[in-house]
Amino acid sequence: MAMYRCSNMVIGYLNLLSLLASIPIIGGGLWLARSSKTCESLLQKPLLVLGFVVLLVSLAGFVGACFNVAWALWLYLLVMLLLIAALLGLTVFGFAVTGRGGGVQVPGRVYREYHLEDYSRWLRRRITEGRYWQAARACVVGSKACANIVLWTPLDYLQKDLTPIQSGCCKPPTSCTYSAGAAVAAQDADCYRWNNAASVLCYECDSCKAGVLEQVRRDWHKLSVLNVVVLVFLLVVYFTGCCALRNARRAEYGYPYGENHMSKMRPRWDYYWGRWWRDRRDQLY
Incomplete structure (x- = not known):
């Protein structure tokens, strides 16, 4: 039992x-x-x-x-x-x-930068759809992730790490070059999307979408x-x-454990013949 x-x-x-x-x-x-x-x-x-x-x-x-x-x-x-x-x-x-995915290490920096084309096609297609990205963008803005690094000095950017969202959404790509506040020469498209206004920053950059995908990927x-x-x-x-x-x-079904429930085999024809012969013998003698 x-x-x-x-x-x-x-x-x-x-x-x-x-x-x-x-x-x-x-x-x-x-x-x-x-x-x-x-x-x-x-x-x-x-x-x-x-x-x-x-x-x-x-x-x-x-x-x-x-x-x-x-x-x-x-x-x-x-x-x-x-x-x-x-x-x-x-x-x-x-x-x-x-x-x-996983990002690319920036030379001379601790943090990584992320590129949208490095991620799977399914993730890229999902994050670039308007209704999904608007919800994700509102979440990034509401997270105050950029407010945590707004007072960083250039030395902090050399010595401290950034989260994927901070790296992609709160600053322009490290390779960008600016003159008088405007991007110069032919550069990454995100360099032109960057704006120093707290409500804009790089929230519309592909690098920001890639940063969100990197956090999701992890x-x-x-x-x-x-x-x-x-x-x-x-x-x-x-x-x-x-x-x-x-x-x-x-x-x-009320079966005890270990009981053999195999159906009884039907007796062979000679079983009934032998039984009839024994009964007749007992009656005669």
Whole structure:
């Protein structure tokens, strides 16, 4: 009986753990929705959806394993299989779109600069769409990232590091040359988009869009690595759930563990003939 309940107890504890773990996942998604660090919604919605799905799936698995509810375990295993497939696809897609980028080290400086063409086509197409970029730009402006470096001296730019958003949105490219406040000669297009006004700066520069993508790339890459760990955990839970489903079906039909439920074989013809002959013999003698 202890072996009979082993997988049920394991799946119950694992789902209780994942049930509790879904709370910080949902909290993290809500925090990202209000945070000004990422300034893009690519991570917020998948994290929220993942948290709520894990919550519901873990609840179904916990109830099914603890109370031997076979239909709940069937539903749990089906949704778990879909969740594993979706998470696997999201992880592969995440690694594919975040494989490029990373910026270019500026000679003599600590910080890096970022170029839009260095990122995947899917990310570039998304960030350059008007409705997405307007929301991201408003987030960058509201984050006050540029206000943190407004009092920096030229020496600070030589010795201190910049975040991707600060590097791309708060200053012109380092290669730009200005005379009397205007860009001279043929230079990067962002050199002409730069304006010293606090409400303009380089918010419309391609380098600013690249800085936002770099922040998204870093966060999404971390999430993809975490997804690999979650996938391994879900696979362990899924196979344990298969054992729990088998036990639940045994309990539902009243089968004791270890009992052989093979249907009785139909006796051969000579069984009935031998029995008839013995009965006749007993009557005669």
